[in-house]
Amino acid sequence: MSSLNHVYKEEYKNDLKSQFEIIKSIMDNINTPVFSLDTHYHYTSFNKAHQLMMKSIYGVDIELGKSILKYQSVNEDRLKAKINLDRALNGEKVTVTAYSGKEELSRLFFEVEHQPLYDKKGKIKGVSVFARDITSQKQAENAILKERNKLKSLLDSLPDGICILSDDYQVLYTNPALEREFGEVNGKKCHEYIFGKREACSWCRNTEIFAGEFQEHRLKSPVNGKTYELFEAPIKTFPKIKSKLLKLHDITPEIKTQKKQQQSQDKYRLLIENLQEGIWEIDKNADTIFVNDKMATMLGYSPEEMMGKNLFDFMDESVIPFAEKNLKKRKKGLKERHDFEFMKKDGEKIYTTLITTPLQDVDGNYQGAIAAVIDISDLKDAQNALEASEGFLRGLFENMPSGMAVYEVKNQGKKGQDYLIKEFNKTSQRMEGKSREEVIGKSLYDLRPNIDEYGLIGVFKKVWGSGEAVYFPEKIYVDENYSNWYENYVFKAPTGEVVAIYNDVTEKKRAELEIKKSLKEKEILLSEIHHRVKNNLQIIVSLLHLQEIHEEDLRLIRILRETQGRVRTMALVHNTLYQSNIITNINFQNYAQQLLEGILSSFDKSRCIKTNFEIDDIPINLETAIPLGLIINELVTNSIKYAFFKDEGTISIKLEPLDNQFQLSVGDDGVGIKKDIDITNTRTLGLQLVNSLVNQLDGEIELDRSRGTCFKIKFKILDYKKRI
Numbered sequence: 001m002s003s004l005n006h007v008y009k010e011e012y013k014n015d016l017k018s019q020f021e022i023i024k025s026i027m028d029n030i031n032t033p034v035f036s037l038d039t040h041y042h043y044t045s046f047n048k049a050h051q052l053m054m055k056s057i058y059g060v061d062i063e064l065g066k067s068i069l070k071y072q073s074v075n076e077d078r079l080k081a082k083i084n085l086d087r088a089l090n091g092e093k094v095t096v097t098a099y100s101g102k103e104e105l106s107r108l109f110f111e112v113e114h115q116p117l118y119d120k121k122g123k124i125k126g127v128s129v130f131a132r133d134i135t136s137q138k139q140a141e142n143a144i145l146k147e148r149n150k151l152k153s154l155l156d157s158l159p160d161g162i163c164i165l166s167d168d169y170q171v172l173y174t175n176p177a178l179e180r181e182f183g184e185v186n187g188k189k190c191h192e193y194i195f196g197k198r199e200a201c202s203w204c205r206n207t208e209i210f211a212g213e214f215q216e217h218r219l220k221s222p223v224n225g226k227t228y229e230l231f232e233a234p235i236k237t238f239p240k241i242k243s244k245l246l247k248l249h250d251i252t253p254e255i256k257t258q259k260k261q262q263q264s265q266d267k268y269r270l271l272i273e274n275l276q277e278g279i280w281e282i283d284k285n286a287d288t289i290f291v292n293d294k295m296a297t298m299l300g301y302s303p304e305e306m307m308g309k310n311l312f313d314f315m316d317e318s319v320i321p322f323a324e325k326n327l328k329k330r331k332k333g334l335k336e337r338h339d340f341e342f343m344k345k346d347g348e349k350i351y352t353t354l355i356t357t358p359l360q361d362v363d364g365n366y367q368g369a370i371a372a373v374i375d376i377s378d379l380k381d382a383q384n385a386l387e388a389s390e391g392f393l394r395g396l397f398e399n400m401p402s403g404m405a406v407y408e409v410k411n412q413g414k415k416g417q418d419y420l421i422k423e424f425n426k427t428s429q430r431m432e433g434k435s436r437e438e439v440i441g442k443s444l445y446d447l448r449p450n451i452d453e454y455g456l457i458g459v460f461k462k463v464w465g466s467g468e469a470v471y472f473p474e475k476i477y478v479d480e481n482y483s484n485w486y487e488n489y490v491f492k493a494p495t496g497e498v499v500a501i502y503n504d505v506t507e508k509k510r511a512e513l514e515i516k517k518s519l520k521e522k523e524i525l526l527s528e529i530h531h532r533v534k535n536n537l538q539i540i541v542s543l544l545h546l547q548e549i550h551e552e553d554l555r556l557i558r559i560l561r562e563t564q565g566r567v568r569t570m571a572l573v574h575n576t577l578y579q580s581n582i583i584t585n586i587n588f589q590n591y592a593q594q595l596l597e598g599i600l601s602s603f604d605k606s607r608c609i610k611t612n613f614e615i616d617d618i619p620i621n622l623e624t625a626i627p628l629g630l631i632i633n634e635l636v637t638n639s640i641k642y643a644f645f646k647d648e649g650t651i652s653i654k655l656e657p658l659d660n661q662f663q664l665s666v667g668d669d670g671v672g673i674k675k676d677i678d679i680t681n682t683r684t685l686g687l688q689l690v691n692s693l694v695n696q697l698d699g700e701i702e703l704d705r706s707r708g709t710c711f712k713i714k715f716k717i718l719d720y721k722k723r724i
Contacts, residue, residue: 057101643670667710
């Protein structure tokens with residue numbers, strides 16, 4: 001038997017343990033913070049919601065066996081908590097609301113319920129606590145209370161009587177001004193309180209008011225004998241209107257002055273006649289009882305012609321239903337401003353703005369209406385012209401060959417997501433592969449996720465800040481959908497938006513790269529050609545030199561040497577071009593310097609001949625460089641051979657700009673050329689060659705004999721001749 005009891009006890013323990021685990025699991029998964037403390041305020045249990053709450057509001061990680069008061073680092077919270085816990089430890093059920101938590105973390109408003117815990121002997125062994133976060137509810141209650149007090153304070157301070165009524169005429173609120181007029185409500189309905197009637201007033205438009213309309217009346221109250229101007233308005237609440245506002249303005253003093261106003265009517269009429277606006281008054285049957293000259297002229301009539309005619313006689317049939325609807329509003333006592341189209345005497349339409357006011361007698365009965373009429377035909381024409389202009393500009397915008405997008409700027413335009421698309425033309429839609437509806441309202445970042453790294457956002461921000469237009473040159477944009485080159489022109493619209501005009505220049509860029517690649521290949525080829533030409537010319541020089549070695553005829557040897565010099569001159573040009581980065585032009589300063597040194601080195605080294613070299617760093621093309629080099633070769637060679645009897649002297653070479661051309665001067669301080677020699681008509685091969693080369697340059701040559709010999713050649717850079 002004892003063995004059986006032991007089995008039952010074990011099953012009972014297991015069952016309790018299982019139930020405890022279930023309860024603990026439930027408590028851990030509810031959102032309400034729950035915990036229990038012993039009599040020393042130490043935790044004996046807590047669920048996850050409470051653990052997370054303490055972390056959120058105090059920044060602490062709580063542990064079982066530790067005092068809750070030590071975790072509450074805000075002194076005010078700790079003192080209040082201790083008071084409430086002590087009350088619960090004394091057997092009291094305590095429910096309080098209070099703020100808890102650090103300001104810098106999260107100070108929330110809780111409803112906290114304390115329940116004392118008892119042991120088997122009925123002695124209090126601790127406290128269980130449930131805490132509910134009601135911060136949002138508290139904030140909403142405070143906001144509602146604040147607005148309610150603000151509105152009540154405003155209504156209480158108004159000089160006119162104000163009351164709020166339900167749809168069954170119950171008086172929900174009265175301000176002090178109204179109570180001064182009619183006393184306390186004491187449960188009366190509005191018609192009883194203000195007008196002393198048992199039933200609702202016949203003029204009351206409760207249905208229209210609770211349908212959302214506004215009403216104005218002028219009525220006399222039997223309760224105090226005063227006349228009031230009443231204004232009724234719906235108080236809109238969701239999902240339907242539940243109350244209305246009634247304002248009563250005492251116009252009794254105004255009524256008393258009506259007789260005096262009648263006496264001033266003539267003066268009033270005179271004023272009306274001289275107004276710039278048309279004035280039109282009708283009676284309750286819509287017949288004209290007064291128009292000023294301006295109104296009659298506006299429609300092409302005289303005032304006498306319009307008097308007595310019905311309002312509807314001056315309009316097209318198509319607008320009569322609209323006029324009838326407006327007239328019903330006047331009969332209800334409603335003022336209004338609206339645009340309207342009248343018909344002139346000649347049948348032409350005229351566009352006007354009407355400011356209409358109903359006319360009522362002292363009892364609030366409709367007697368007619370009066371309107372101020374403003375001719376807005378010119379404004380209408382301007383509006384139509386503006387619409388046409390907008391249509392034209394819209395057409396230009398939509399049909400531009402470039403993509404065009406308009407962006408609204410948010411948050412100072414720091415990132416791509418701060419530029420929201422307002423407009424997107426057809427070209428942009430084709431380029432992006434998206435319709436206008438798909439992109440309007442989205443950000444540039446949504447369209448191009450890598451736009452912040454592209455560099456365009458900095459341009460957008462600069463344009464938006466300074467207002468100055470900026471051209472953003474060709475640059476490749478890459479993301480998972482695009483790898484294209486674009487150029488952008490960005491400016492700021494007068495209305496503050498950033499506008500980008502952009503083109504996809506990918507094909508153009510690819511063509512440019514192909515051209516550059518082809519050009520590079522041709523440059524390499526041309527450089528190789530110059531190199532081979534130079535080598536071939538060097539071979540010719542070598543062949544001439546070999547021939548010279550085997551010749552005994554001095555005259556033939558001289559001719560061979562001169563020919564070698566001329567060939568070297570041409571070879572030097574090709575060598576200079578081959579070694580240069582620019583293969584269309586050569587640095588003539590370096591070329592001429594090397595040429596002069598080469599000529600001097602080919603003659604007797606014992607001769608003391610100096611050089612005066614004045615040539616700047618001037619780029620000269622191949623067409624011009626070869627003739628100039630040959631001219632220098634012939635003239636310098638002649639100077640070395642014939643100018644110096646004592647084997648010493650100076651040779652000068654100078655190249656200088658002269659107006660829109662250049663002048664090459666080659667001279668020496670030797671004995672000079674005989675005066676009877678005509679340099680343009682000579683039998684010597686060297687000078688014949690010089691003249692031929694000058695003609696090739698379209699230049700002019702002259703000889704200066706004042707100090708030795710100096711040839712001056714004026715020429716222009718020859719145009720490049722296409723070879724491929």
